[in-house]
Amino acid sequence: MSKGGNSLSAVKEKAAADMVIRNAAQLITCKADTKDPPGLIENGWLAVKGERIEAVGTQAEVLEAVDCSRAVVLDACGKTVVPGFVDSHTHLVFGGSRVREYVARLTVDNPETIREMGIKTGLPATVEMTRAESEETIFEASARKLKRMLCCGTTTVESKSGYGLDLENELKQLRVSKRLDQVLPVDVVPTFLGAHGWPSEMPKQKYLSLLLQEMIPEVGRLKLAKFCDVWCDEGYYTAAESEKILLAARAAGMEPKIHTDAYSYIGGSDLAADLRMVSADHLNYTPASVMKKLAEAKVPGVLLPGTDFSVNHPKPFNPKPMLESGMTIALATNCNPGNWTESMQFVMMLACRRHRMTPAESLKAATSGGAAALGLDHDRGSLEAGKLADIQIWDTPVYEEVVYRLGGNIVDIVIKRGRVVVENGRLAEQSSR
Ligand SMILES: [Zn+2]
Structure with a gap:
């Protein structure tokens, strides 16, 4: 009691994620300060709460930061996760x-x-x-x-x-x-x-x-x-x-x-x-x-x-x-x-x-x-906690395939503000706001 009283943050409950993307073969954060490849995390996890990203990292890092027990799970095994x-x-x-x-x-x-x-x-x-x-x-x-x-x-x-x-x-x-x-x-x-x-x-x-x-x-x-x-x-x-x-x-x-x-x-x-x-x-x-x-x-x-x-x-x-x-x-x-x-x-x-x-x-x-270029980099364009959950999941294990498969569309899932709006490369039902 004496300890808990003066370290509220330590006992504060973890945020509960609404959605978790797990096991991505590659997760590329595209953070501004990262070099080639731009913020690559192998076997990457990402948790979403509401319309924002709550945590990004390895499995251990995300599970440590966020309660994922009630989250909708998207398995990205063999796939690549990048910002919209x-x-x-x-x-x-x-x-x-x-x-x-x-x-x-x-x-x-x-x-x-x-x-x-x-x-x-x-x-x-x-x-x-x-x-x-x-x-x-x-x-x-x-x-x-x-x-x-x-x-x-x-x-x-x-x-x-x-x-x-x-x-x-x-x-x-x-x-x-x-x-x-x-x-x-x-x-x-x-x-x-x-x-x-x-x-x-x-x-x-x-x-x-x-x-x-x-x-x-x-x-x-x-x-x-x-x-x-x-x-x-x-x-x-x-x-x-x-x-x-x-x-x-x-x-x-x-x-x-x-x-x-x-x-x-x-x-x-x-x-x-x-x-x-x-x-x-x-x-x-x-x-x-x-x-x-x-x-x-x-x-x-x-x-x-x-x-x-x-x-x-x-x-x-x-x-x-x-x-x-x-x-x-x-x-x-x-x-x-x-x-x-x-x-x-x-x-x-x-x-x-x-x-x-x-x-x-x-x-x-x-x-x-x-x-x-739109003055919106505080808010989107990279996969970081606090930014909008605007996310793509590509149906390929390696991000470079995006420039290799000429003329194709490798998008499997698109998430906009925390909501799945494209599935299997097609517009999901109820895709209007
Ligand atoms: Zn123009």
């Missing part, structure tokens, strides 16, 4: 399809020739289709994409507007993102990308004023976006224009992100470092000196192998100097009508084979790196 993917750059809410353009581009190099074939191309084509479709139609199509992403292991998705290019249609896209977040068991993080370009019906400067004076304040007032993004590149917005847009967005309550250095270097990545943006994305033409600036400013770089692959990019991004400079890097699908990729596994395959990343680097970039 965080896809930190997508444009998944759009109208129509540009399959005819994609097919034509496979064999025709000149865009003019493609237009002469009567095929509408690029951003203007998708803006036209997105404006023409109803909110309901776009929602249904986007929900189907998001469900496939979930079945491929993605548990958090960033979703940009940018195919409306007027207030009404930008808001339509943002409302779809909000509804997707509410009805499906994936967290959808909305980004306003009104500065994806400008509409064909008005000159750039006129649209820029509209963005600054009407669209950004209204999106901010409605709280429909967490971030604001801009396309800063030759032929798009200059670094000075991007700065104006992003400072206005910050004043309206949205933190800045940037598409930059994809086809030229005009100062967008410097701006990302100067404004300490949430992320700088693409980075094909970023000089080594600016990589250092991004690392020092703690701005993650979001790399998009699916884009470089689908456009057959003349200068694929190079992750090596970025990693050497100390930058945090994220991999993302950039799912959009010109680069229709829903699978983070496919993105990892490309990152390894075409951009010379190791499987460990690519897994970390697809999980904890993605979380950092």
Whole structure:
């Protein structure tokens, strides 16, 4: 009694887990401070309470920390346990399809020739289709994409507007993102990308004023976006224009992100470092000196192998100097009508084979790196006590198989916020929230 009275913590009952994953051939934590392989635990155990992870480690460590006697047991014998993917750059809410353009581009190099074939191309084509479709139609199509992403292991998705290019249609896209977040068991993080370009019906400067004076304040007032993004590149917005847009967005309550250095270097990545943006994305033409600036400013770089692959990019991004400079890097699908990729596994395959990343680097970039690029690394992206129980179980004993089984889906189970939402690679019943 005398001892128990002054060491309450010692006699405090252990937390009771709701779910325990046991016997994983490999459990990869993807913790930020781990090196290759990123936090590998053999015969790993993990306990979940509510929507959060309660303990991770060996059998002895988990049973010591948590009471697992009443928990639902998932046996992961012969399987790999990793964090849910965080896809930190997508444009998944759009109208129509540009399959005819994609097919034509496979064999025709000149865009003019493609237009002469009567095929509408690029951003203007998708803006036209997105404006023409109803909110309901776009929602249904986007929900189907998001469900496939979930079945491929993605548990958090960033979703940009940018195919409306007027207030009404930008808001339509943002409302779809909000509804997707509410009805499906994936967290959808909305980004306003009104500065994806400008509409064909008005000159750039006129649209820029509209963005600054009407669209950004209204999106901010409605709280429909967490971030604001801009396309800063030759032929798009200059670094000075991007700065104006992003400072206005910050004043309206949205933190800045940037598409930059994809086809030229005009100062967008410097701006990302100067404004300490949430992320700088693409980075094909970023000089080594600016990589250092991004690392020092703690701005993650979001790399998009699916884009470089689908456009057959003349200068694929190079992750090596970025990693050497100390930058945090994220991999993302950039799912959009010109680069229709829903699978983070496919993105990892490309990152390894075409951009010379190791499987460990690519897994970390697809999980904890993605979380950092959304400012959510305190909460998800790695398997650690206290973080969200966003977990994948892969039907393979070795994590490297994810980049080896080309074009496949090795996901067996997905757990989102402590709930099994995918089983046998398929959406579980009652998968809406
Ligand atoms: Zn993009």
